[in-house]
Amino acid sequence: MTHIRFLNPDGTLAAEAHAPPGTRLLTLAQTLGLPLEGTCEGAMACSTCHVIVAREHARLLTEPTPHEEDMLDFTAHVQPTSRLSCQIHTTADLTELTVSLPVAHTNMQGR
Ligand code: FES
Numbered sequence: 001m002t003h004i005r006f007l008n009p010d011g012t013l014a015a016e017a018h019a020p021p022g023t024r025l026l027t028l029a030q031t032l033g034l035p036l037e038g039t040c041e042g043a044m045a046c047s048t049c050h051v052i053v054a055r056e057h058a059r060l061l062t063e064p065t066p067h068e069e070d071m072l073d074f075t076a077h078v079q080p081t082s083r084l085s086c087q088i089h090t091t092a093d094l095t096e097l098t099v100s101l102p103v104a105h106t107n108m109q110g111r
Contacts, residue, residue, distance in 0.1 A: 002090040006034055006051075007100040014101060025051070025088040025099070039107055042086035044068060047075040048105045049085040054098035061088060061097075077102040 002021075006014040006029060015032040026049045029036045037048035044067050053061065058081040064072070065087070072082050082102075090097070 002094045003096050004028065004090070005096075005098040006032070007098065009101055009103045011100070019090050021090055021092045021094075023090045025085040025090070025097075029085060034101065035105075036085055036101070037105065037107070038086055040086075044071050044084060044087065046107050047071050047084060048107050050075050050078075050102050050105055051083060051085045051088075051099040052079045052102060053081040053083050053088075054100070055081055057097050057099075058083075060094055076104060 001018045003016070003018055005016045008014045015034055017028060017032060019028055026036055026038045026042065030038060039048045040046040061083070064083060068084050068087050071084060072078055075082065085099070
């Protein structure tokens with residue numbers, strides 16, 4: 001199981017949960033009622049699922065694909081460890097994951 005913490009932009013805890021391997025981070029966030037729209041449902045076309053991964057956990061995740069990196073290039077409030085939560089899945093060896101919600105989302109589908 002992975003202990004996942006979602007932080008508000010001000011660093012306070014928004015929600016936390018334990019998730020089994022294979023859990024998609026976006027789906028978990030939505031189940032917890034967090035404001036990640038995921039408008040394109042994981043097609044990497046909207047960036048409304050943007051999160052900022054804690055530095056100490058970013059290297060534990062699989063590398064973003066070139067397509068994901070391209071989407072992040074056009075996303076507002078991007079940080080060096082920004083990711084699309086629709087592309088993050090928990091794994092058996094990932095015991096902890098902390099991500100922050102950005103101050104706002106951009107919907108690339110609206111362009
Ligand atoms: S849900 Fe649209 S890019 Fe992730």
